[in-house]
Amino acid sequence: MTQLSTPQEVVEAALAAATTKGTVVIVTDRSEANLRWANSSLTTNGEMSSRSVTVVATSPSGDGTASGVVDRTVTSAAQVRALVEEAEAGARAAEAASDAAPLVTPELAGVGSDFGLKPETTSIGAFADVAADLGEAMRGGGATRLHFGFAEQVVDSVYLGSSTGVRLRHVQPTGRLEMNAKNADWSASSYLGFTLRDPSEADVGAADAELTRRLGWAERSIDLPAGRYETILPPTALADLLIYAYWLAEAKAADEGRSAFSRKGGGARIGDQLATLPVEIFSDPGRPGLECAPFVVARTSSSDTSVFDNGLPIPRQDWVSRGKLVALSGSRSYASTASGPSAPAASASGTPVRLAADNLILEAPGASGSVDDLVASTSRGLLLSTMWYIRIVDPQTLLMTGLTRDGVYLVEDGEVVGAVNNFRWNISPLDVLNRITEIGETVRCYPREWGDFFTRTAMPPVRVSDFNMSSVSQAR
Structure with missing residues (x-):
């Protein structure tokens, strides 16, 4: 069974297997890393990777054009062909789509000069400074406050190809840092969340100081x-x-x-x-x-x-x-x-x-x-x-x-x-x-x-x- 190692190979194999008039292939390689902590202690961390493939097949239907869409994980050339066949069968069986339009051409899409580049990735090592700063915050809280939270970094490398010749790539980093602090008897809670393109942007110390200030506000209840x-x-x-x-x-x-x-x-x-x-x-x-x-x-x-x-x-x-x-x-x-x-x-x-x-x-x-x-x-x-x-x-x-x-x-x-x-x-x-x-x-x-x-x-x-x-x- 021929394995397809790169997203570009998947795109080209799917387009080569297509038999209907117009086809779009989207391949997303995802790389993830995360940290969790609770009760002022790091609990879990991990790394994950995955690949999803979407095939959009179009086919004439009555006076219009129908579409069939199938999305799942594939790794081999045979699986790609099966995915294309399933999408095409769906298009042939469907009624004309109300949103039908000519597929986008390279002239309209513009040049995707980075299509040949490799997917980008992240790793748990990206959170080294965050983990160290969290340790300082947890020690600083002592017995007066408890820390809970989640930090995550996801990098999606998206490759889009079509039968019209479009070849595009986009790398999307998506990160977040969510920090929650509670006082010792859990009678008050404070929270801050941050969106991060990279974990290096996180300022854990400043966030912990603000959470502490808010817990101080809660010492008086109204x-x-x-x-x-x-x-x-x-x-x-x-x-x-x-x-x-x-x-x-x-x-x-x-x-x-x-x-x-x-x-x-x-x-x-x-x-x-x-x-x-x-x-x-x-x-x-x-x-x-x-x-x-x-x-x-x-x-x-x-x-x-x-x-x-x-x-x-x-x-x-x-x-x-x-x-x-x-x-x-x-x-x-x-x-x-x-x-x-x-x-x-x-x-x-x-x-x-x-x-x-x-x-x-x-x-x-x-x-x-x-x-x-x-x-x-x-x-x-x-x-x-x-x-x-x-x-x-x-x-x-x-x-x-x-x-x-x-x-x-x-x-x-x-x-x-x-x-x-x-x-x-x-x-x-x-x-x-x-x-x-x-x-x-x-x-x-x-x-x-x-x-x-x-x-x-x-x-x-x-x-x-x-x-x-x-x-x-x-x-x-």
């Missing part, structure tokens, strides 16, 4: 009722709210009146003022520290993503400009009024359609200041740490619910005066945007709730008026 409070959201909490809005900002759903971005009477809310302040919300594959694939890598089609668009370039995309909604996401096929595959796209109802990238940034011109600066200018309000268990309640309004976690603090006269109980909250991220009264400096941040799916965000801390804490939560 009970507060449910209600609407002026609330300071740190970057991580704002990211968790806006990511869900980003996922649901689809042109097709808006045009059809099925989303919070639909305008009463028909069409989408393009041009509507979503934020009181002139914020900019955008995605940008080239954003330093948040770099992501600059071309479409679609292993399945969805309402705004198409396997037919694999390899299509993704430039910076503005979603909200000076507080106004300016674009929604969608595939080429939905951009039915565009004059060509590379033209500025618009949906049939005139909604500008853009391709979503794997990052999200919110900035405000001239904004500066940290969470501490917002605290210093607060007469009375709440300071959140993180949110979790976020769920959508009403897609038509983007009403969401969730819980606060690992520290809610009362601010009075510019100082944190104690920790308060946790809350269940109910609010729409669109309401949050409209109620922001002050914005700090945008920083790279880790979205705790969605970190397993979406890690590349940059957000500012913000002050929000009338944040709805709908009920008291007994969770600690």
Whole structure:
């Protein structure tokens, strides 16, 4: 049985085995390393590697084109041929795809000059400094606080090839450091999370000092009722709210009146003022520290993503400009009024359609200041740490619910005066945007709730008026 050792060999073997009109092959070589610790002791560490292969086969169907997609791990030439045959059988049996479009050509995709390079890897050795710094923090905590957490580095080397001649490669490092500290009797907890392209970026000492400060705030406990409070959201909490809005900002759903971005009477809310302040919300594959694939890598089609668009370039995309909604996401096929595959796209109802990238940034011109600066200018309000268990309640309004976690603090006269109980909250991220009264400096941040799916965000801390804490939560 002939073994295929490199991702390039897998791509070429799959394309050589294809018999239908158009084929796309995506090979991802993944390298992982991680550390875990609990009760102030390192518990496990490990390294893993894997390879996944996706074959997208297309075939004529009626007046259109159908697709068949199969994804699994393969290592031999025979397994690759079987994978291609299965994808082609699926395409021949399927109805014409609603998202069908001509496969991307090299002229449209651009030159992938690094396709021949080897996959990149990571190892447990990348965490040597992190482990040493954690040891110092654990010793420094003594018997007064306990440390828990997780550090991870994943490197995905993605190779994309098609029967049209496209050959692209992208290496995506994705890392995180999550640190949790509890006092000795577990009556208080503090948490910080960081997104890292490389473990060397981690500052464990500074994070431990901040966790200790927050446990100090919790030495005084204050009970507060449910209600609407002026609330300071740190970057991580704002990211968790806006990511869900980003996922649901689809042109097709808006045009059809099925989303919070639909305008009463028909069409989408393009041009509507979503934020009181002139914020900019955008995605940008080239954003330093948040770099992501600059071309479409679609292993399945969805309402705004198409396997037919694999390899299509993704430039910076503005979603909200000076507080106004300016674009929604969608595939080429939905951009039915565009004059060509590379033209500025618009949906049939005139909604500008853009391709979503794997990052999200919110900035405000001239904004500066940290969470501490917002605290210093607060007469009375709440300071959140993180949110979790976020769920959508009403897609038509983007009403969401969730819980606060690992520290809610009362601010009075510019100082944190104690920790308060946790809350269940109910609010729409669109309401949050409209109620922001002050914005700090945008920083790279880790979205705790969605970190397993979406890690590349940059957000500012913000002050929000009338944040709805709908009920008291007994969770600690």
